[in-house]
Amino acid sequence: MGDGTVVHAKGRDVGVVRESISKEGWNRYGRLNAFIADDNNVISRLLKKGKKGEDVRLVQQELMMLGYDLGKWGADGIFGSQTRNAVRKYQKDHKLKVDGIVGKQTTTALGLVWKG
DSSP states (O other): OOSSEEEEEOOTTTOEEEEETTSTTBOTTSSBSOOOOOTTSEEOSOBOTTOBSHHHHHHHHHHHHTTOOOGGGOSOSBOOHHHHHHHHHHHHHTTOOOSSOBOHHHHHHTTOEEOO
16 A cells, blocks of 8 residues: 555455555565466566567566556567666666566566566
């Protein structure tokens, strides 16, 4: 929520609650720390300008979901200038090494699984 809390459905009997992200295993991005890795959330190579594929599209979708602008092409699976710029901005905003390359640190910060 931006204030260190997360809103989630706790169950039928409890309903929707607002809790501190330090409870129940939430990370600072409002995502659960533990989840099952499958092919839909795994990055297994360095992603940089010129790369293409579903892994690029996954990163682009995550960036867009977080409010980063990918220009008119959006999540097209092609790591172009707009994607590189969005990655750089994300890295800067999250105090990561700003290089425009999606490696282990950027992948995990996005809440994805690194298996590179």
